[in-house]
Amino acid sequence: MPHTIAQIAQALGLQAEGALELTITHAAEPAQAGPDALAMAMNPKYAAGLAAGRAQAAMLWAGADWRDMGLKAAIFAPRPRWAMAGISEILDPGYDFGTGIHPQSYIHPSAEIGAGAQIGPFTSIGARTKIGPNARIAANVTVAEDVEIGADVILHAGARIGARCRIGARYIGQPNSVIGGCGFSFVTPEPSGAEDVRASLSGERLVRQQKWHRIQSLGAVQIGDDVELGANSSIDRGTIRDTVIGSGTKIDSVCQIGHNVQMGEDCMMCGMAGVAGSARIGNRVLLAGKVAVNDNIFIGDDVIIGGASRVFTNVPAGRTMLGDPATKLETQLEIRKVLRRLPRLAAQVAGLQAAVFGPEKTDKSRQE
Incomplete structure (x- = not known):
């Protein structure tokens, strides 16, 4: 037009x-x-x-x-x-979701579809699910049983929403996004090698056979209003309590949010970032591309984490972090300045060793 x-x-x-x-x-x-x-x-x-x-x-x-x-x-x-x-x-010309409910879609008789919905072919809506008015749902979408979705939702082709999830208004699920898959939770009958290493922070451990057994995900996922989930990204359901994503949060493609994560409002999570299980993320937090957040830690409000950083410990509100492991931005810039000087420093040390101990002993120490 x-x-x-x-x-x-x-x-x-x-x-x-x-x-x-x-x-x-x-x-x-x-x-x-x-x-x-x-x-x-x-x-x-x-x-x-x-x-x-x-x-x-x-x-x-x-x-x-x-x-x-x-x-x-x-x-x-x-x-x-x-x-x-x-x-x-x-x-923006938008996408053509057709008109009405396509005859090749499957809507369970107990599902409730709001007025003005557009549902494409080969899409399945499960039992007792409630979808708000003006939903635009493309082809090959799966919405499981007992799901509640607010008004004006957009689900692009291949999007998946698992059972018992709750999603607010104006949610956008890009192609092949997944909400409510089972969390990656497994346990062994005896403490595993990974548990031993984590407890001792040492490579020394007892090597034994391990058989992994799944911990079922009894929780679901709760998502606020105006949230967007990028293509091929996933949000796992909680183990006991629900995984929660606050209103206004935007998640890029190929991101992973683990079970039990609590993420605040108006956060931004860029491509290939991941948040491990039970981490708590405050409001207005920005996780740049390829950021990894450890499990069971807390990141405060208004934190910015620079690209490819690895966050292993709690981060106070308002801080800017960078690096692997992530440190304050100012500290990380100093570390990188020192790293650039390491070759020159190594040459200076080698020269001092030669002056003190002689070339032959210095060459021998290098070989060792």
Whole structure:
């Protein structure tokens, strides 16, 4: 659907100048933008691309000279990424979930489906499950028994929701996301080698045969409103109590949240991050890509954990952490400065050894 520059600017609450009656149908990078596209050049470094494209209108940084760029109209974005969120929402064509309930889906007779639901083919809705109004559920989705889901949920193809889970309004489950799989909990009749090592913090242990026996997951998963779970990510059900994810939390693709985890509101968890069982995560915590959080620890509110960090101990509220093992950001930067100097330091030590003990003894010590 075409939109005028005036309509877009008004919807985003942004200033616009020039031929506001111009219409655009989509957004494009400056060099690929045609006459019907809104060129996204919200940083001066992207301005050169406008000359290579054919855009008539662009979204620019505040104060940009749009006439000098050969444009007919411009929208000004003081905060580019915030403007990007708005324009992407306006121009997003969305997904085609069909209309109504597809005849090739299976809805258990005891399930309750809210008004306005769209349910695709080969989707299964279990017994006594309640799905709120305006649900949009794609093909090949499985929702098990006794599940409760709020209004305006979106479940993309292949999403899975296990039995007895509770999910709030406006939840988005990306393709192949899984809520409510069994937790990874196993035990041996006698203390296992892993338990011995953890207790002693020593490699010395009694080696014996082990047979793993599953601890069943009696809990479920509770998820607040406005939560999103990325493609191929999973949230395990609790062992006794439920695993909990607070409202507003966003979880990227290929993430794992273990059994009994309690995660607060408005958290962000980036790709390939993992939280081990029974960890407690505060509100507004950011876990960058490939972060690993140990089991049974606590991370306070407003903590930021940098990419590929490994968190083994409790983290106080408001702290920024980085590294393996994770330390305060300032400490980690000092550690990395020292690491870069290690080759030079080793050469200096070798020179001192040669001066004190002589080259022959120094060479012998190196060989040993």
